[in-house]
Every structure is written in structure tokens, then in C-alpha cells.
Amino acid sequence: MANFRIQRYDPEKDSRPYFQTYEVPVEQGMSILDCLFYIKERLDATLSFRASCRMGICGSCAMYINGLPRLACETQATSLATDTIEVRPLPNYEIIKDLVVDLSPLFEKHQRVRPWIIPYELEELDRPTKEYVQSPAELEKYLQFAYCLKCGLCLAACPTMATDNEFIGPQALAQAFRYNSDTRDGGDAERIAVVDTLHGLWRCHMAGACAEVCPKGVDPALAIQLMKREAVFGKKKERARLVDPRCGVTPLPGIPKAPEPTVKRSEGKR
Amino acid sequence: MRRYNNRLGIRGWIYAGNYGLERYLYFLHRISGLGLIFYLLLHIGVTSARIYGGAAWEQTMSLLSGPAFKLGEYVLMAGAIFHAANGLRLIITELGMCIGTPGRQEYPYVSSVRKQRRLMIVVMIIIAVLLLISGVDFFIL
Ligand code: SF4
Numbered sequence: 001m002a003n004f005r006i007q008r009y010d011p012e013k014d015s016r017p018y019f020q021t022y023e024v025p026v027e028q029g030m031s032i033l034d035c036l037f038y039i040k041e042r043l044d045a046t047l048s049f050r051a052s053c054r055m056g057i058c059g060s061c062a063m064y065i066n067g068l069p070r071l072a073c074e075t076q077a078t079s080l081a082t083d084t085i086e087v088r089p090l091p092n093y094e095i096i097k098d099l100v101v102d103l104s105p106l107f108e109k110h111q112r113v114r115p116w117i118i119p120y121e122l123e124e125l126d127r128p129t130k131e132y133v134q135s136p137a138e139l140e141k142y143l144q145f146a147y148c149l150k151c152g153l154c155l156a157a158c159p160t161m162a163t164d165n166e167f168i169g170p171q172a173l174a175q176a177f178r179y180n181s182d183t184r185d186g187g188d189a190e191r192i193a194v195v196d197t198l199h200g201l202w203r204c205h206m207a208g209a210c211a212e213v214c215p216k217g218v219d220p221a222l223a224i225q226l227m228k229r230e231a232v233f234g235k236k237k238e239r240a241r242l243v244d245p246r247c248g249v250t251p252l253p254g255i256p257k258a259p260e261p262t263v264k265r266s267e268g269k270r
Numbered sequence: 271m272r273r274y275n276n277r278l279g280i281r282g283w284i285y286a287g288n289y290g291l292e293r294y295l296y297f298l299h300r301i302s303g304l305g306l307i308f309y310l311l312l313h314i315g316v317t318s319a320r321i322y323g324g325a326a327w328e329q330t331m332s333l334l335s336g337p338a339f340k341l342g343e344y345v346l347m348a349g350a351i352f353h354a355a356n357g358l359r360l361i362i363t364e365l366g367m368c369i370g371t372p373g374r375q376e377y378p379y380v381s382s383v384r385k386q387r388r389l390m391i392v393v394m395i396i397i398a399v400l401l402l403i404s405g406v407d408f409f410i411l
């Protein structure tokens with residue numbers, strides 16, 4: 001049996017969060033997420049939390065568990081080596097209900113650094129005639145950072161984030177570096193304009209908490225320091241070669257229009 | 271719908287969980303930096319007593335010679351030593367040295383903070399030695 005101390009907050013009833021304790025028969029192999037499902041199914045259906053994949057891929061189940069931000073589905077209950085397990089919502093976000101926080105600042109900041117490939121030849125994007133070649137060594141320059149789940153743990157760990165609302169944050173900064181390091185990309189200048197600012201790169205002072213908590217080994221701290229180095233010393237960007245595909249390409253005469261988006265993008269909202 | 275703001279604030283600099291020492295050095299670095307700035311302002315204020323003539327100067331100086339002041343001076347010195355040495359460590363890591371290079375990650379992950387930890391330990395030892403030497407110089411010799 002383990003005692004789960006869980007932070008509760010219902011915006012319709014409570015003025016501030018409080019703790020509630022549940023007893024869960026923990027067995028070897030149960031993740032914290034399994035325990036939360038146990039509580040929700042058998043003890044208290046009003047408990048809210050967010051989860052989807054249960055296998056460390058979607059990044060939905062980020063919470064603050066026994067003193068560290070972690071993914072609930074990737075944290076084995078027995079690995080905490082204690083009978084009292086405290087689960088709270090992620091710090092540095094707004095709580096919507098119980099363990100559910102509003103991650104929209106994370107997504108908004110991610111979007112701000114233009115996390116997509118901005119090619120040198122726009123025409124080549126719309127009507128590709130050739131193939132980009134990238135060596136394994138070139139791939140490894142950014143691959144590590146491409147594993148980001150957007151789980152938001154790193155922003156919960158960051159001490160700068162604790163006081164600076166406007167700080168772009170480790171997740172988005174790491175993604176700026178990921179795309180800047182991609183040889184297919186020519187968008188450095190656009191991203192530097194976003195990150196080389198007052199609330200950008202230079203607000204990081206290498207506390208390293210983001211790197212410690214990242215469940216995917218993305219290591220945002222590494223990306224940020226390397227980007228600072230580039231900002232100070234400059235960098236020579238390698239460019240991916242475009243080669244003729246072996247079997248030739250016949251560009252489609254008329255590329256059909258993309259379908260209407262099913263979800264409306266909330267422009268202007270945060 | 272009402273939301274509850276869970277931003278940690280300055281509390282989040284001081285303690286936010288079971289992190290490595292580096293996250294706490296971040297806080298010490300800020301505090302020691304602020305302390306040094308505060309001292310600088312105080313220093314300018316105090317030494318400007320000289321404008322009001324020799325007597326005023328003598329009076330302020332006698333005010334500043336108690337044992338408490340000596341301790342204060344030592345704390346100031348300790349702050350300066352820490353801020354300088356830790357600052358050097360930060361400059362080294364922030365310029366991308368001693369933190370490793372990007373590559374494929376295998377579990378268990380070894381992060382950049384872990385890679386610079388040896389540097390951090392060396393710097394902390396240097397700080398401790400300097401504090402000891404200056405302590406002996408201040409209070410014993
Ligand atoms: S960098 Fe790591 S901790 Fe931060 S959002 Fe991405 S996967 Fe999560």
C-alpha cells in the first residue's frame with residue numbers, strides 16, 4: 001500500500017489548491033499513471049489528470065512527482081522507494097483543474113521560433129525537383145533535439161521561468177537550435193531575431209534543471225549553450241546538397257490544394 | 271473559467287525540487303551578484319563622507335571598525351570570490367565548453383549538466399580553498 005498525496009483544485013468550488021490522500025495497492029510494475037487510473041476508477045472519479053499514450057510518447061502526463069517534474073507513465077511507483085507519493089500539477093503554468101495545467105504558453109513559444117524547415121529555395125518546397133542529401137554526421141547534429149515531446153517538464157524545472165513570464169524557455173530555444181542546425185534549413189536569421197533578445201537566449205544561466213528532467217534526453221541546456229556560442233563566435237552553415245533523384249522526378253502539373261483545416265487556429269489568443 | 275497561477279516566483283529560485291547542485295548555484299550566483307551591487311552603492315555612499323571634511327570622514331571610519339563589520343567584510347569577500355569563480359565556470363559552459371556535443375542518446379541519458387559536473391566540483395574546491403585562506407588571513411593573522 002502506498003499513500004498518494006494528490007493536489008486538488010476545482011475552479012468552480014475552491015479558491016486555492018489543497019491535498020487529498022488516497023491509498024493505492026502498489027505492485028511491482030505499476031507506473032504513477034497506473035496508480036492515478038486506479039484512483040480515478042475505484043476511489044474518486046472526480047480526480048482530473050491528462051494522459052494518452054501511456055508510453056512516454058505523447059507528453060501529456062507531465063506532473064510534479066516527489067520533488068521533480070516527471071512523466072507519470074514513465075515513473076515506476078516502486079522506483080521512488082517510498083510509501084508516500086506526492087503528486088502535484090507542473091509548476092510555472094496555470095492550473096485548470098487538479099493535475100491539469102494549461103500548456104498553451106509552451107505551444108505559443110514553440111511556434112514563435114518557427115519550428116519548421118525554412119528552405120533556401122521556396123520553389124523547391126512547393127515543386128520539388130531534387131532530393132536533399134544529408135550525411136549521418138549532419139543528421140546527428142540535430143537528431144537529439146528532434147525527440148522533444150513538448151511535454152513541458154523543462155519549463156516547470158527552469159528557475160528563470162519561475163520569475164520571468166516572457167522567457168522563451170528551454171523547449172522553444174532547443175527547437176530553434178534544432179532547426180538552425182539542420183542543413184536543409186535557411187531560416188537562421190528569422191530565428192535569431194526571436195531568440196537573441198532580452199527574454200531569449202541570455203536569460204539562461206545554465207542551471208541545467210531542464211536537462212536533468214527531460215524524459216527524452218533532449219538536453220535543452222546543451223542546445224542553448226551551443227546557440228550562445230554561435231551567437232558570440234558566429235557560425236558557418238553547411239548547406240545540404242540537392243541531387244537529382246536516381247529515377248528522375250516528374251513534378252505533378254497541378255498540385256491539388258490542401259484541404260481546409262479541421263481545427264481553427266486561434267490567432268491572437270495568447 | 272478561473273485559473274490558479276502556479277508560477278513559483280522567487281521561491282522557485284531557492285527551492286523547487288531535488289535537482290543537482292547547479293540549480294542552487296544559480297540562486298547563489300544571483301544573490302551574491304545583487305549583494306555586490308548593493309555593497310558598491312553603499313561603498314560609494316560611505317566614502318563620499320569625505321566631501322564633508324576630515325572630521326566627518328574620521329567619524330564614519332570609526333563607525334566601521336567593529337568586529338561585526340569585520341565579519342561583514344569577510345562575507346563580502348566570500349561573495350566576491352564565489353561570484354568570480356562561479357562566473358568563470360558559467361562563461362566556460364555558456365560558450366559551449368565542457369558540456370559535450372549533440373549525439374544519439376541512449377538510456378540512461380547523460381546530460382550536459384552531468385558532463386560539466388567535474389568542472390563544477392573543481393571550481394567549488396577552488397572557492398573553498400580561497401575562502402579558507404582568506405578566512406585565516408582575516409581572523410587569525
Ligand atoms: S525538451 Fe524534453 S522536457 Fe522539454 S518539452 Fe521537450 S521532451 Fe519535454
Ligand code: FES
Binds near residue numbers: 050052059060
Ligand atoms: S501518457 Fe503519453 S507520455 Fe505519458
